[in-house]
Structures are given as C-alpha cells and as structure tokens.
Amino acid sequence: MRSSVLLSVCLLVALGAAAIVAPGVTITRVVKETAPKMPASIAETLDSFHAAAARADQASYFAHFAPNGVFLGTDPTERWTLEEFRAWAEPHFASGKGWTYHAVERHIDIAPDGKTGWFDEVVRNAKYGDLRGTGVLLLIDGEWKITQYNLAFPIPNDDAEAVLEIIKHEH
Numbered sequence: 481m482r483s484s485v486l487l488s489v490c491l492l493v494a495l496g497a498a499a500i501v502a503p504g505v506t507i508t509r510v511v512k513e514t515a516p517k518m519p520a521s522i523a524e525t526l527d528s529f530h531a532a533a534a535r536a537d538q539a540s541y542f543a544h545f546a547p548n549g550v551f552l553g554t555d556p557t558e559r560w561t562l563e564e565f566r567a568w569a570e571p572h573f574a575s576g577k578g579w580t581y582h583a584v585e586r587h588i589d590i591a592p593d594g595k596t597g598w599f600d601e602v603v604r605n606a607k608y609g610d611l612r613g614t615g616v617l618l619l620i621d622g623e624w625k626i627t628q629y630n631l632a633f634p635i636p637n638d639d640a641e642a643v644l645e646i647i648k649h650e651h
Contacts, residue, residue, distance in 0.1 A: 522588050522597045522617055525624040530603070536578035542566055546618055546625035554611070554631055581605050581613070595619045603631075610634070 520528075525544060532540035542562065545551075551565040552558060560568065572578065581603035590597040600614045615629040635643050 520624060522590070522599060522624050523586060525617065525626075526583065526586070526599065526601065529626065530581050530583065533578040534580040536573045536576050538566075538570065538573035541569075541573070541578070544626050546620060546627040549626055550628045552628070552630040552632075554633055579605070581611070584610070597624065602634075608633070 529541065529544040532544065545562050547562070549562040549565075551560045551562075553560070583601045584604050586599060586601040588597060588599045595618060597617045597619075598615065599617070600612065602610050603613050604610050612632045612634045613629060614632070616627050617624045618627050619625075
C-alpha cells in the first residue's frame with residue numbers, strides 16, 4: 481500500500497513538471513549550468529530575450545545586450561554592432577512587429593570563473609523553421625548580458641553543395 485502511494489506521488493510530480501514545458505516544445509537535452517546560481521540564469525536571460533522580441537518590446541530586447549554587443553544575422557552582410565542593430569530593428573518594433581523564436585533545444589556552459597557563458601540553441605520560427613543560435617554572455621553587475629548572438633540556418637550536409645552553388649551565383 482505504502483509503495484503504491486509513493487508511486488502515485490512520484491507520478492503526479494513528474495506529470496506536473498512535464499506540464500511546465502510549453503505545448504509542442506520538446507527539450508531534448510538538459511541545460512547544463514555549472515556556476516553558482518545567479519539572480520537569473522543564462523537560460524532565463526535567453527528566454528526573456530526571445531520573449532521581448534516576440535512582444536516587439538525594443539527597450540527590453542536591447543537591454544539584454546552588453547554595451548559592446550554584436551548581432552550576427554543570417555545574411556552574410558549582417559554583422560551589426562548594438563547601435564546598428566537597434567537602428568535596423570527600430571522600425572520593426574515601432575510597427576508592433578517583432579520576431580518570434582522559441583527555443584526547442586539549448587546547451588549552455590559557463591567558464592570556471594562564473595563570469596562568461598556560451599550557448600548553442602535550436603530556435604523555431606513559423607516562417608523559417610528551425611535555426612541555430614549561438615552566442616556568448618558576460619556577467620555584468622549581476623546580470624547575464626549578450627555580448628554576441630549569431631543566428632544561422634543549419635544546412636544538412638546532403639544539401640550543402642546545392643546551397644553553396646546558389647550562394648556562388650549570388651555574389
């Protein structure tokens with residue numbers, strides 16, 4: 481009797497934990513953060529960063545960057561300083577249209593000193609499907625700030641030759 485009660489409690493806890501994940505999102509690996517717990521984790525910072533973009537909340541979105549932050553977009557010409565990226569994004573945010581990316585897989589590591597973290601994530605977008613985001617964050621005044629974010633289209637190896645051929649003809 482006692483073991484069936486314990487089994488029931490464990491099952492309820494597991495089901496409750498599963499309900500926390502958004503519908504349709506599958507996290508395929510556990511996020512690994514090895515530094516002492518900070519006010520907000522890198523995962524929470526990245527989730528908040530993506531949520532601000534989806535809400536077209538320019539102030540919150542850009543507050544996630546370090547002062548010398550860089551955004552590398554999917555186009556080869558898109559290497560933007562924070563000021564350049566803000567200038568590009570401002571009309572989008574002003575119109576109330578941001579962009580929506582939901583993390584479906586994320587890997588995080590933190591340097592032994594606990595002040596630098598890096599990540600790679602698969603983010604899902606309705607228009608583009610799955611993309612890869614990679615980046616580096618610094619712990620600045622107790623908050624994780626993005627110093628570099630790189631968004632890329634992952635190309636399957638079997639398709640790489642055809643895609644490279646298209647790129648050659650574009651330049």
